[in-house]
Amino acid sequence: MSAEHTHDEHAAEHEGMTKKKIWQVFFYLLGITAVEFFIALYMIPKGLIGHGIGNFAYIALTLVKAFYIVAYFMHLKFEKFALKTGITVSLIFIIYFIVLMLIEGSYQFVQMN
Incomplete structure (x- = not known):
């Protein structure tokens, strides 16, 4: 009986990856990518933000995307x-x-003097 309960708990944990959740994460990733493109193609060339801030934003947004990929698509x-x-x-x-x-x-x- 205990093994069945453990199996049910394990199955319930992995139930979270439904088609709806996959599409939801996909659209999060798409939105973050759109923001990155907006920064690269509009904000930096127009001088609205500097390259340093733009690079920091790219790194931060890429880390957020990496989190979503690892957490949901790699099931971590x-x-x-x-x-x-x-x-x-x-x-x-x-x-x-x-x-x-x-x-x-x-x-x-x-150079050593």
Whole structure:
């Protein structure tokens, strides 16, 4: 009886990905992409915002899109907390090490006097 209950709970967690939810996430992603195009093709060329703010907006909006893709289309939203935490911590360390290597790599061009 306990195994059946666990199976039902597991099935209920994954029920969230219906056709309606898939289309909803698709339109979120489409809207975010439209905002990115609006920034790139209208706001920056017209001088309404600077390149630095535009780049920051691209990065932030791309991270939001990455969240939706990973959470819903790769089903990470429906996984256990420990798996989510493990993936998130690993990703943070990977980004940290890439930034660290870029910073340290720039020292090869420093002239020693």
